[in-house]
Amino acid sequence: MTPSITSQSLRLSSSFSIAALQPHTFSKIPLPKSHLRVSRQAPLFKPILAVQSNVLLPDASKTATFQPSNAPNLTAVNTEAMEVDRATEVELKENGSRSKRRTKIVCTIGPRTCGFDELEALAVGGMNVARINMCHGTHEWNRKVIEHVRRLNEERGFAIAIMMDTQGSEIHMGDLGGATSSKAEDGEIWTFTVRSFGSNCPERTISVNYDGFAEDIKVGDELLVDGGMVRFVVTEKIGPDVICCCTDPGLLLPRANLTFWRNGSLVQEHNAMLPTISSKDWLDIDYGIAEGVDFIAVSFVKSAEVIKHLKSYIASRSPASNIAVIAKIESIDSLKNLNEIILASDGAMVARGDLGAQVPLEQVPSIQEKIVQLCRQLNKPVIVASQLLESMIEYPIPTRAEVADVSELVRQQADALMLSGESAMGQFPDKALAVLRSVSLRIEKWCREGKQHATFEPPPISSSVSAGIPGEICNGAAKIANKLKASALFVYTKTGQMASLLSRSRPDCPIFAFAPTSSVRRRLNLQWGLVPFCLNFSDDMESNLNQTFSLLKARGLIKSGDLIIVVSDMLQSIQVINVP
Numbered sequence: 001m002t003p004s005i006t007s008q009s010l011r012l013s014s015s016f017s018i019a020a021l022q023p024h025t026f027s028k029i030p031l032p033k034s035h036l037r038v039s040r041q042a043p044l045f046k047p048i049l050a051v052q053s054n055v056l057l058p059d060a061s062k063t064a065t066f067q068p069s070n071a072p073n074l075t076a077v078n079t080e081a082m083e084v085d086r087a088t089e090v091e092l093k094e095n096g097s098r099s100k101r102r103t104k105i106v107c108t109i110g111p112r113t114c115g116f117d118e119l120e121a122l123a124v125g126g127m128n129v130a131r132i133n134m135c136h137g138t139h140e141w142n143r144k145v146i147e148h149v150r151r152l153n154e155e156r157g158f159a160i161a162i163m164m165d166t167q168g169s170e171i172h173m174g175d176l177g178g179a180t181s182s183k184a185e186d187g188e189i190w191t192f193t194v195r196s197f198g199s200n201c202p203e204r205t206i207s208v209n210y211d212g213f214a215e216d217i218k219v220g221d222e223l224l225v226d227g228g229m230v231r232f233v234v235t236e237k238i239g240p241d242v243i244c245c246c247t248d249p250g251l252l253l254p255r256a257n258l259t260f261w262r263n264g265s266l267v268q269e270h271n272a273m274l275p276t277i278s279s280k281d282w283l284d285i286d287y288g289i290a291e292g293v294d295f296i297a298v299s300f301v302k303s304a305e306v307i308k309h310l311k312s313y314i315a316s317r318s319p320a321s322n323i324a325v326i327a328k329i330e331s332i333d334s335l336k337n338l339n340e341i342i343l344a345s346d347g348a349m350v351a352r353g354d355l356g357a358q359v360p361l362e363q364v365p366s367i368q369e370k371i372v373q374l375c376r377q378l379n380k381p382v383i384v385a386s387q388l389l390e391s392m393i394e395y396p397i398p399t400r401a402e403v404a405d406v407s408e409l410v411r412q413q414a415d416a417l418m419l420s421g422e423s424a425m426g427q428f429p430d431k432a433l434a435v436l437r438s439v440s441l442r443i444e445k446w447c448r449e450g451k452q453h454a455t456f457e458p459p460p461i462s463s464s465v466s467a468g469i470p471g472e473i474c475n476g477a478a479k480i481a482n483k484l485k486a487s488a489l490f491v492y493t494k495t496g497q498m499a500s501l502l503s504r505s506r507p508d509c510p511i512f513a514f515a516p517t518s519s520v521r522r523r524l525n526l527q528w529g530l531v532p533f534c535l536n537f538s539d540d541m542e543s544n545l546n547q548t549f550s551l552l553k554a555r556g557l558i559k560s561g562d563l564i565i566v567v568s569d570m571l572q573s574i575q576v577i578n579v580p
C-alpha cells in the first residue's frame, strides 16, 4: 500500500487501479519554469481564458462571491463560481492562511441571540454552526432563527449550518409559571408534582414533566436539579405530590433537568421506560426535515438502533436530504454502547451537562478524551459541549480554569466546541465566542510549533471503518503537506468524504474543501481544519485547478508560488503544485 511519487502527481502503486487517472490531465499543458524546482512534468495552470461551462451563472444579489478586482480581463474569470464569507476571508488573511483557526464553534441560539443583528454578529465572530435546542422555543420562534441564518448564508456567503437538538426523554421541571428563576433555601419544604398549573403555580411548587415521577421515586431518595446545582431529599409522598426538603440551596431555572439518586447511585428505572425519541421529538424531527436543517443531534441516545432508525426515517421522508445525525453522549447507557452508537452516527457530541449528572464528575474528563479519540479513529466529527465558559453568562471574562478547559479541548483536537447558555441567554455572547476563537488560535499554533512530524501519526483508522484507498491517499497527502510545509491542502469532493478523511489527519495547513452543493459545504463546516467552499467543479481536474487558482488569487487568499497539495474523489492521486 506504499504510495510512490511520480513527478508532482502521487499515484498509488500498480496494485491499485489507476484507470481513473485520465492521461490528458497531465500531458496537454507545457511545462512552466516555476515548477522546475519541484518536478519536470508539472502542468501549467494558466489563467482561464473563457468562462467555464460548468460553473454557476452570475447572480448580482450575492455580495460575498469572488469578484476578482485585480483581474485585467474580467470576462476571463467567472465571478460567481465560488462563495466565501467575510469572516473566513478575514481569518485567512489575518496572519496568513496557515494560521487559520482549525477548531470549529457551535453556538446555541436563544433569546439573547435570536435577532438578525445578533446572529450576524455571531457569524462575523466565527460561528460555524447555529444550534437550536427543541427543549425551548416554539416552531415559529425557531423558524425565524433558521430564516435569519439562511439569509446570512445567502446574502453574505456564510456557510453556517443549522443543528437541531431534540429534547429527548429527560425528566425536567416545568417553566416556573413564567418566572425567570426561583430561589430554594436550605431546609425549605418544596412540592414536586405531576400536576400542571399554567401561570397560577402555588408557592414552592414545581411541576414535573414525567407522569411516572411519583411512582418511581421513593422516600429517602435525593432529587438533583441540574446535576446538583440544587439538591432535595424526599420526605413524603402524597398521591401525585412528592414532598421534599432542600439540602443544597440554590437557584432553580425553568425546565431544569432532574435526576434522582438512591444510596449514592443514579436511579435509572425511569430512563429504561422512556423512549429516546419521544412523540414530541418525532414532530420536531418532521419539522427539522421540512426546514432542511443540516444536523439533528439526538439527546440521551442509548443504543445504535435508535440512530439507524432515525437515519432510515430521514431517508424515507426526504430521500434527497443530506441531514447528518449526531449522537449525544450524555447517559450511562450511551457509554455502554459507545462504539456501535458512534459507528452508526454521522458524528457525536460529548454532552457534559447531563453526562456530569449521571456519572461522578471526576470521571467526565477521561470519558471526554476517550470519546474524542474514538471519534477520530472512526472518522466521525466530535463536538464537546457544556459549561466551557459558564461564568461568561454573567461576566465579561472567563475564569482561568475555563480557559484551561477550552485549551485542553483544543489540544485534544476535538472538531468543535459548543457554547450553550453563554450564547443563548448570557450577557456576553460575542465575548464568549471571541474567547473560544482566540484560545483556539493560540493553542493550535502552540501545538503545531511543538509537534515533531517524524513521530506524528494519526490514530489508526478503526478496522470497523473501511477508508480504503481514499484513506491512504488522504493520510499520505497530509504527511506530504506537513513535510513540505505546504500553504494549503485542496480537496475536490462531491460527498465530503475525502474532506473528512483529510481532516482526520489533522494536518498542519488548512484544508480548502471544494464541494458542489451548499449543503455539503455547510456540513463540512463542523469539521476540524476544513475551509469549505461551494464550487461547481467538473471531472477535469486541470480546469478545476485553473478555475480555483484564478478565483482564490483574485481574492488574495493564495498567491503565486504557494505550495498546494491537491486530492479529489475523482482521481486516485496526490498532486503537488506551486501556484502559478
Ligand SMILES: Nc1ncnc2c1ncn2[C@@H]1O[C@H](COP(=O)(O)OP(=O)(O)O)[C@@H](O)[C@H]1O
Pocket: 108, 109, 110, 111, 133, 135, 136, 137, 253, 255, 353, 420, 421, 422, 424, 425
Ligand atoms: N430557544 C430558547 N428559548 C429560551 N431560552 C433558551 C432557548 N435556548 C436556550 N435557552 C436558555 O439557555 C440555556 C442553556 O441552553 P441549553 O444548554 O441549550 O439548554 P438546557 O439548559 O435546557 O440544556 C437554557 O437553560 C435556557 O435557559
Ligand SMILES: C=C(OP(=O)(O)O)C(=O)O
Pocket: 133, 135, 165, 299, 330, 350, 351, 352, 353, 354, 355, 385, 386, 420
Ligand atoms: C449539550 C447538552 O444537552 P442539552 O443542553 O440539550 O441538555 C448537555 O447535556 O451537555
Ligand SMILES: [K+]
Pocket: 133, 134, 135, 165, 166, 167, 168, 299
Ligand atoms: K436538548
Ligand SMILES: [Mg+2]
Pocket: 299, 330, 351, 353, 354, 355
Ligand atoms: Mg443534555
